Amino acid sequence: SSASTCTAGSGAAAEAVAPDPAVQVEADESVAADEPVAADEPAADDAPRADEAAEATEAGGPGAVDEGAGAPAAEEPAPRGPAAPGYDEAEREAVHRLMRDRRDIRNGFRPDPIPHEVLLRVLEAAHTAPSVGHSQPWDFVIIRSEETRTRVHELAQRQREVYAQSLPRARAKQFRELKIEAILDTPVNIVVTADPTRGGRHTLGRHTQPQMAPYSSALAVENLWLAARAEGLGVGWVSFFDERELVCSLDLPDHLEVVAYLCVGYVDEFPEEPELARAGWSKRRPLSWVVHEESYGRRALPGAEPHDLLAETLAEIRPLDARALGEAWERQKRMTKPAGALGALEILAAQLCGLSRTCPPPVPEPAAVAIFAGDHGVHARGVSPWPREVTAQMVQNFLAGGAVCNAFATQVGAEVCVVDVGVAADLPPGDGLLPRKVRPGTDDFTVGPAMTREEAVRALEVGIETARDLVSAGNRALLTGEMGIANTTVAAALTAVWTGADPAEVTGRGTGVDDAGHAHKVDVVRRALEFHRPDPTDPLGVVAAVGGLEHAALAGFILGGASLRVPVILDGVSAGAAALIARAIAPEAVSVCVAGHRSAEPGHMAALAALGLRPLVDLDLRLGEGTGALLALPVVQSAARALREVATFDAAGITDKN
Ligand SMILES: Cc1cc2nc3c(=O)[nH]c(=O)nc-3n(C[C@H](O)[C@H](O)[C@H](O)COP(=O)(O)O)c2cc1C
Incomplete structure (x- = not known):
């Protein structure tokens, strides 16, 4: 069934209570006949006192009369008295x-x-x-x-x-x-x-x-x-x-x-x-996150224009803090080690300072990996040796704690949270599963768009909201994970769009296709791009044409992390593609990204090069599930801890080289 299916009792029960229009008319008439003639008119005992009415009018309360409106016409019902008063200001306060x-x-x-x-x-x-x-x-x-x-x-x-x-x-x-x-x-x-x-x-x-x-x-x-x-x-x-x-x-x-x-x-x-x-x-959630006008998702505080979640998130994304960055470099020069001896970790430590606007930065823990799961219509083109059902089965495996990501998460002390953003199966509720299905899998993008623009936005919003939830729950690092049979084909198409690379350069073997399978996969990506001719300056259009629900959600997750200034550790090729989407929407979002590892998929290095990110771990992994990001977590935490705990030359009384 689709995500929006509503069931209001059984069909039989619904029929049994369905009103007969004829009966309805009679009933309505009988109600009207029984009603008092002037139900609105207050009884004498309830009539407001003149001084109360004057007070309400002065205060512009509900009883206030618009002077410009003139006297009511004779046939209009008598005006109601002022509404019951609230408390005075001091009592209210x-x-x-x-x-x-x-x-x-x-x-x-x-x-x-x-x-x-x-x-x-x-x-x-x-x-x-x-x-x-x-x-x-x-x-x-x-x-x-x-x-x-x-x-x-x-x-x-x-x-x-x-x-x-x-x-x-x-x-x-x-x-x-x-x-x-x-x-x-x-x-x-x-x-x-x-x-x-x-x-x-x-x-x-x-x-x-x-x-x-x-x-x-x-x-x-x-x-x-x-x-x-x-x-x-x-x-x-x-x-x-x-x-x-x-x-x-x-x-x-x-x-x-x-x-x-x-x-x-x-x-x-x-x-x-x-x-x-x-x-x-934990953190307090702002009121503006939880007030919806008329329909769920249309967020607006009373009196304010409804805002869209994506626009609100983008408005909150700011560059790294220059002062904290400067302090980080200054401090790293004075730490008891040769200048630059921590190599890329020094860049990472400075990035964490710029993000948190403090030097030294907090150690990014606790951390949570969000595994966004979705299925892909392009699977029908034979791009993966695995059946599509494996997506749903692996979700159950994550929830049961039996996957590689669970083992790595336990090792590094992180929480695993699984988000169903588009699995093509009804998943039973489970501890740790966020049911956020936008639609049950995408359509085959070789013959039409993968999804609508509106669905692409909703998937992005799922990612933003997941980031908000995990950060409000006290997490200080967000890790990307994903599961979706055939999703490396989608990642290849997205990566080709933003790197300008030929599909042959960015399409890998995914879960293990042979040479012929790989050539076919490249051809599928090429045909899809020729069919849609996606415009890289229209990121939502690209996602709708050749994207995946988990890729869109991952992009939202990165944007959400950027708006909350929490580091986002990227996993492999799907995360790289998602970061390209995020960058096309908000270039500044890349400043929260840390490339956790270098995947064996060729498209991943192309994406990281385009993003200007250097991977921390390089072990030929090509699994997904957030495994590479999880392995990188202790490295990121060590970078922050070094800045927090390593003594400076002056404090330790050690003579500097110069
Ligand atoms: C239903 C409910 C159960 C709670 N159970 C616990 C509890 O077992 N232990 C505890 O320390 N606090 C408990 N709390 C307190 C909450 O942690 C606390 O309300 C929340 O952190 C917000 O803090 P505040 O109440 O000071 O505003 C509970 C609160 C509610 C409403």
């Missing part, structure tokens, strides 16, 4: 300040007891939360006993270990420094539950979405959290539990769900930033 100042607290709790009246106010706030069908499904279990807290603490410790084991090495190192609960440091713990049976079987709204019961309890938690902040009480939410284990350990009735386990107490301070952001674990 207090509410917003409370929401800004609320923090999840795990450090700096004090043992001071919480007075009963304070805790009561906090619980009353929680109890005024909205709830599905007004079912008020929450209960609050107050835990003070040290014995119970110790038992719960042990459960959390165990889950902490399980989670730590599941992390890539760089993440695990960061996680070790994080405190994730304050169960034993707080005088009061509060368990917030949801009772999914409360209100009986007809609870309004819950019949369609049973999860509305725990959602309602979560709203009670937010009320509690805000009220606690206003009292100067810190709250830390702990979710490191097997929920059933916790129910059992707390001897709760079996039908209850634990929604939250909260640690509550007075604190030394409320940090201004989330603790995870301060620790570099």
Whole structure:
């Protein structure tokens, strides 16, 4: 099925509820007959007072009258009174300040007891939360006993270990420094539950979405959290539990769900930033990324013009910072080593400074490799000895941890994330899989365009959003990976467009075609280019004509990395082709690229030469999946670490050559 398939219940059910037009008319009439004549007119008791109306008019509120409009015509309905007033500015600011100042607290709790009246106010706030069908499904279990807290603490410790084991090495190192609960440091713990049976079987709204019961309890938690902040009480939410284990350990009735386990107490301070952001674990996402006008993807803040993601990303791409670059070269001259002795690593270290605008730069870890997967219509031309299904099968292999990229990622401590941008099969949901299919494979570009321009843009956007997600999640290096049977044919076509090379020079053997197969592959690329005559100054046109969905997404990934100023380590020939696309869209984007390795595919060196990039690793790899980029990661990290940790001659008291 295609990416945009919607299923609204079964066909039979849809038929059963489809309205009969005749019945509809009758029903409408009966509703109209029952309605009061002037439903809009406020009843006498509700009529706004004159002073309220005047206030609203002055403030230009919804009740304000446009003076130029003149008196309403006699037959027009009487104007509505002013809308119900909001809070005055000071009160409004207090509410917003409370929401800004609320923090999840795990450090700096004090043992001071919480007075009963304070805790009561906090619980009353929680109890005024909205709830599905007004079912008020929450209960609050107050835990003070040290014995119970110790038992719960042990459960959390165990889950902490399980989670730590599941992390890539760089993440695990960061996680070790994080405190994730304050169960034993707080005088009061509060368990917030949801009772999914409360209100009986007809609870309004819950019949369609049973999860509305725990959602309602979560709203009670937010009320509690805000009220606690206003009292100067810190709250830390702990979710490191097997929920059933916790129910059992707390001897709760079996039908209850634990929604939250909260640690509550007075604190030394409320940090201004989330603790995870301060620790570099995550970053706050801007509001403009998440507000969509009318349809998903049409991003716009209220009152602003909708912006397109690609244009917004391009507007944020800036050159390397000249001051930080200068400082890097200056410092490298003073480091305790002969000038230039670190060769290409010195150029790389300076690039990292220019990107991060600091010298020395942060070590680019944690890192994540995004493997964009897609299929290709040109596979039908016999350009690969492998069946197309292998793309989907390899995706499953990546997710199961059985591929070379997984082994290398484990070795270098990176996260593997797989993005289905165009696999020609329905993939089951899986941990680590981002389902972002633009379409199930491209069309055969020897007989028509591979995709539409609009699809090319959507694939680019998938790459941009993946970069945003991985960087917001705290990654400081992005690695490109890709999977798509027949995608070296596509890479060859793209590379030929921007290098001007003959297809014979940039078309390789991919997953292993023989001489005859290779000659045929060259011919396929040549025919496609003759057919489309793609214009290199129209990058989206080129991608639509002879591109691949994963190549477009990789280009977006590079552009996204460039806009966020995070180094992007390129893998092989498909990444090289994608970097050519990115450069054609935004020349400055190349400044974030690091060529991870030199692929055995001939098109790769042609692309790197055109991009002016020097590969770090040269081991005749021709696998893809991000393997070359992963091998290069420690080299990139070493370049940054050298700048951070190597002493200077003056600091170490060592005499320089001169
Ligand atoms: C549903 C939920 C579960 C959470 N679980 C934990 C947790 O187990 N451990 C922890 O340290 N923080 C936990 N937090 C706190 C978040 O890490 C925190 O809200 C986030 O980092 C933003 O920080 P802020 O709340 O200070 O703005 C949880 C928050 C929520 C909403």
